[in-house]
Amino acid sequence: MNNFVFQNPTKLIFGEGQIARLAKELPRDKKILVTFGGGSVKANGVYDQVVEALKGFDYLEFWGIEPNPKVETLRKAVEICKAEGIGFLLAVGGGSTLDGTKLIAAAAVIEQDAWELVCNPKVYGGTLPFASVITLPATGSEMNRGAVISNVATGEKYAFYNTFPTFSILDPTTTFSLPPFQVACGLADTFVHVMEQYLTTTGISPLMDRWAEGVLQTVVEVAPKVRENQNDYDAMATYMLSATMGLNGFIAMGVPQDWATHMIGHEITALCGTTHGQTLVIVLPGVMNEMREQKSSKIVQFGERVWGITEGTTDERIDRTIAATEEFFRSLGLATRLSELGIGEDVVEEIVRRFRERGTLLGERANVDYAIVERVLRQRM
Amino acid sequence: MNNFVFQNPTKLIFGEGQIARLAKELPRDKKILVTFGGGSVKANGVYDQVVEALKGFDYLEFWGIEPNPKVETLRKAVEICKAEGIGFLLAVGGGSTLDGTKLIAAAAVIEQDAWELVCNPKVYGGTLPFASVITLPATGSEMNRGAVISNVATGEKYAFYNTFPTFSILDPTTTFSLPPFQVACGLADTFVHVMEQYLTTTGISPLMDRWAEGVLQTVVEVAPKVRENQNDYDAMATYMLSATMGLNGFIAMGVPQDWATHMIGHEITALCGTTHGQTLVIVLPGVMNEMREQKSSKIVQFGERVWGITEGTTDERIDRTIAATEEFFRSLGLATRLSELGIGEDVVEEIVRRFRERGTLLGERANVDYAIVERVLRQRM
Numbered sequence: 001m002n003n004f005v006f007q008n009p010t011k012l013i014f015g016e017g018q019i020a021r022l023a024k025e026l027p028r029d030k031k032i033l034v035t036f037g038g039g040s041v042k043a044n045g046v047y048d049q050v051v052e053a054l055k056g057f058d059y060l061e062f063w064g065i066e067p068n069p070k071v072e073t074l075r076k077a078v079e080i081c082k083a084e085g086i087g088f089l090l091a092v093g094g095g096s097t098l099d100g101t102k103l104i105a106a107a108a109v110i111e112q113d114a115w116e117l118v119c120n121p122k123v124y125g126g127t128l129p130f131a132s133v134i135t136l137p138a139t140g141s142e143m144n145r146g147a148v149i150s151n152v153a154t155g156e157k158y159a160f161y162n163t164f165p166t167f168s169i170l171d172p173t174t175t176f177s178l179p180p181f182q183v184a185c186g187l188a189d190t191f192v193h194v195m196e197q198y199l200t201t202t203g204i205s206p207l208m209d210r211w212a213e214g215v216l217q218t219v220v221e222v223a224p225k226v227r228e229n230q231n232d233y234d235a236m237a238t239y240m241l242s243a244t245m246g247l248n249g250f251i252a253m254g255v256p257q258d259w260a261t262h263m264i265g266h267e268i269t270a271l272c273g274t275t276h277g278q279t280l281v282i283v284l285p286g287v288m289n290e291m292r293e294q295k296s297s298k299i300v301q302f303g304e305r306v307w308g309i310t311e312g313t314t315d316e317r318i319d320r321t322i323a324a325t326e327e328f329f330r331s332l333g334l335a336t337r338l339s340e341l342g343i344g345e346d347v348v349e350e351i352v353r354r355f356r357e358r359g360t361l362l363g364e365r366a367n368v369d370y371a372i373v374e375r376v377l378r379q380r381m
Numbered sequence: 382m383n384n385f386v387f388q389n390p391t392k393l394i395f396g397e398g399q400i401a402r403l404a405k406e407l408p409r410d411k412k413i414l415v416t417f418g419g420g421s422v423k424a425n426g427v428y429d430q431v432v433e434a435l436k437g438f439d440y441l442e443f444w445g446i447e448p449n450p451k452v453e454t455l456r457k458a459v460e461i462c463k464a465e466g467i468g469f470l471l472a473v474g475g476g477s478t479l480d481g482t483k484l485i486a487a488a489a490v491i492e493q494d495a496w497e498l499v500c501n502p503k504v505y506g507g508t509l510p511f512a513s514v515i516t517l518p519a520t521g522s523e524m525n526r527g528a529v530i531s532n533v534a535t536g537e538k539y540a541f542y543n544t545f546p547t548f549s550i551l552d553p554t555t556t557f558s559l560p561p562f563q564v565a566c567g568l569a570d571t572f573v574h575v576m577e578q579y580l581t582t583t584g585i586s587p588l589m590d591r592w593a594e595g596v597l598q599t600v601v602e603v604a605p606k607v608r609e610n611q612n613d614y615d616a617m618a619t620y621m622l623s624a625t626m627g628l629n630g631f632i633a634m635g636v637p638q639d640w641a642t643h644m645i646g647h648e649i650t651a652l653c654g655t656t657h658g659q660t661l662v663i664v665l666p667g668v669m670n671e672m673r674e675q676k677s678s679k680i681v682q683f684g685e686r687v688w689g690i691t692e693g694t695t696d697e698r699i700d701r702t703i704a705a706t707e708e709f710f711r712s713l714g715l716a717t718r719l720s721e722l723g724i725g726e727d728v729v730e731e732i733v734r735r736f737r738e739r740g741t742l743l744g745e746r747a748n749v750d751y752a753i754v755e756r757v758l759r760q761r762m
Contacts, residue, residue: 001395001396001618003395003397004393004395004396005392005393007392007393008389008390011387011388012387012634013636014635015382015383015384015386017384018384070543071674151697172382191603205622206602206603206619207596207623207626210591210594210596211591213591213595214592214595215588215591217591221587222587234382234584237586238587241586242384242588253395253622254396254622
C-alpha cells in the first residue's frame with residue numbers, strides 16, 4: 001500500500017425530507033447566495049422546499065449555471081458576492097451547479113479574475129464556505145473538492161480544486177423526475193469513476209479493491225431497477241449513495257489511479273458537446289483493450305468478481321470481461337461506438353492531433369501517448 | 382435505506398515514516414500533553430520518533446493509561462491539563478490510550494468530575510482538541526468519537542462519546558512487534574465490529590452490505606499472512622486499514638446495527654478480565670445461532686459472499702456459515718468456548734442475573750432478553 005493522507009469533512013445529510021434541514025444547517029449570521037442551474041428544480045418541487053427552509057434567512061438567488069459551467073456565467077455571481085457581502089453559498093441542482101459554485105466561492109475572496117484560479121492554483125486564497133442540495137447523482141462533487149470549469153472564449157475546459165462542501169443534502173425523491181438519459185449517464189459516470197480508481201496494478205490494497213468492486217457490483221445490480229422504475233425509492237437511494245461514494249476518496253486510499261478514459265472522453269465532449277457519461281462508456285472498452293497486457297491481472301480480477309467470469313485463458317477472460325462491460329453500458333441505453341453518435345474520422349484525427357501536440361502522457365504509468373489514444377478511438381468507431 | 386447524517390472529519394495519515402509528520406500537524410501555539418499507556422512504545426521505537434518530531438514544541442508526558450482505561454488514572458491527567466494550561470492532547474499507543482485521552486480532553490474543560498461525563502452526557506461542554514499515533518489496530522478509536530471507560534471504585538464500564546480526533550497517524554511498522562495474541566484479538570475485534578453493523582435485516586443498503594463484506598473478506602484473506610509474518614508490511618497495512626474502516630461509520634450509513642455480541646462480551650470482560658476480542662469470538666457464534674430465524678436471510682448472504690457457501694437448505698447453510706465463522710476464529714489461535722478459558726456456570730449465572738435485573742433488551746429489534754442471553758452462553762460453554 002502507498003502512503004496516503006485522507007480527510008473528507010463534508011457532512012452528508014441523506015434521505016427523504018432532508019431539504020428541510022437547511023434551516024438548521026445554514027448560518028443565520030451570513031448573507032447567503034443560493035445558486036441554481038436551469039429551471040428543473042422549480043418543476044420537481046425542490047425549489048419550493050428550499051424557499052420554505054430559507055424563511056427568515058438573508059439570501060439572494062443566482063440562476064443559470066449551465067451544464068459544463070462556464071466561467072463567463074460564474075463571473076457574474078462573483079460580482080454579486082463581492083457587491084452584496086455574501087458570506088455563504090448554497091448550490092441547488094446537479095454537479096455542474098455545485099462545480100460552478102466551488103469556483104464562485106474561491107473567486108469571491110480574491111482580486112484576480114476567476115479564470116486565473118483555474119489556470120494558476122497559486123492564486124487560491126481561501127474560499128467562502130459553501131454547501132449543496134444535489135439532485136442529479138453522477139459527479140460526486142457533493143463530497144469532493146473538484147470541479148470542472150469551461151471557458152467559452154478560449155475554448156478551454158479544466159479541473160479546479162477548492163475545499164470540500166460544508167454539507168451536502170441528498171434526497172433520493174428529487175431524482176424521480178430526472179430524464180432517463182441523464183440517469184443512464186449518471187450510472188455510467190459513477191461506474192467509470194470507480195474504474196479509473198480501480199483498474200490499475202493489482203495487490204496494492206485488497207480492501208480498496210473490495211470497496212471499489214462493491215460500488216461496481218451495486219451499480220450493476222441496481223441499474224435495471226432504476227431503469228425500470230425511477231420512483232423506486234430504495235433503488236434511487238442506492239444509486240445516489242453509490243455516485244457519492246464513487247468519487248469522495250473512500251476507495252482511493254493508498255492506491256494508484258488512472259484517468260485516461262476521462263481525459264480522452266473530455267476531448268470528445270469539448271469537440272462534439274457529447275454528454276460526459278456517454279463519452280466515457282465509448283472510450284473505456286477501448287482503453288481496457290489497449291492496456292490488456294499491462295492491466296491483465298486487474299482486468300481478470302474485475303471480470304471474476306464483478307461479472308463472474310472464471311473460466312478460459314487469460315486472453316479469453318479479458319475479451320469476455322470487456323464484452324460484459326460494454327454490454328452493461330448498452331443495457332443502460334447508451335451508445336458504445338462513436339459512429340452511433342455520428343462522430344467520425346475528423347474528430348478522431350483532431351483529438352489525436354491535440355494529444356500529439358501537447359505531448360500528453362496518460363494513464364497510471366504515463367505511458368498512454370497519442371498513438372495509443374488513436375488506436376483506442378479507431379477501435380471505438 | 383434509512384435516512385442518515387454522516388460526517389467524519391478526522392485526517393488519516395497512513396504509512397511508514399508518517400510519525401515525523403507530527404511536527405507539521407501539531408499546533409505550535411498550544412501546550413501539548415502527550416499521553417501513553419505502558420512502556421511498549423519505548424521498546425518499539427515509537428517513543429523515540431515522537432520525541433524527535435516534538436523537538437521545539439511545548440509539551441508534557443503523561444504515562445500509565447491502562448487497557449480498559451480507568452477513570453481513576455485519567456483524573457490525574459485532567460488535573461495536569463487544568464494546572465498546566467494544556468491546549469492539545471496527543472495519544473500515543475493503542476485504542477485504550479486514545480479512549481482515555483478522549484475523556485481527559487472533555488473533562489479538562491468542565492468543572493465536574495470526569496466520571497460525570499460518562500454517566501451524564503449532558504455535562505459535556507466541549508473538548509480540548511486531540512489527536513493520536515495508533516500502534517495497535519483493533520478498536521477503530523483513531524477515526525471515531527467513541528471510548529469505553531472503566532471505574533474501578535464502582536465496578537462500572539461504560540461508553541463515552543467525544544468529538545473525532547483531529548488527526549490520527551498509522552504507521553504499519555509500529556505493529557511488527559505486537560504480541561501475536563494482541564494481533565489475533567485485533568483481527569477478531571475488527572471482524573466482529575463489522576458483523577455488528579452488518580448482520581441485521583437484508584436489503585436496507587446493498588452498497589453498505591458490499592463494503593461490510595469487503596472488510597470481512599479482506600480480514601479473512603490477510604489474517605493468515607499476518608499470523609505467519611508480522612513483518613509483512615503490506616499485510617500489516619491491510620490489517621491496520623481494515624481495523625480503522627471497520628468502525629469509522631463508513632459501513633454504517635443508513636443501516637440498522639446490532640451490538641448484542643459486544644454487550645454480552647463486555648460482561649465477560651467485566652467479570653473475568655478476558656481480553657475484549659477474545660470474548661467476542663466466543664459469543665458471536667452463539668448469537669448467530671440463537672438469531673438464526675430472524676437473521677436467516679443475512680446469515681445466508683454472509684455465508685455465500687464471505688465463505689462461499691452456496692448449497693444446501695437454509696438451515697444447512699446457516700449451520701455451515703456459523704461453523705466457518707468459528708473455524709476462522711480458531712485459525713487465529715483464539716478460544717471459542719468459555720470452558721477453554723476456565724469460565725464456568727457461576728459466571729454465566731451472574732451475567733444472566735445482571736441482564737435480568739437490568740431488564741436489558743439487546744439486538745437490532747431489542748428482543749434479545751436475559752433468557753436468550755442465557756441460551757447463547759450455555760451453548761458456548
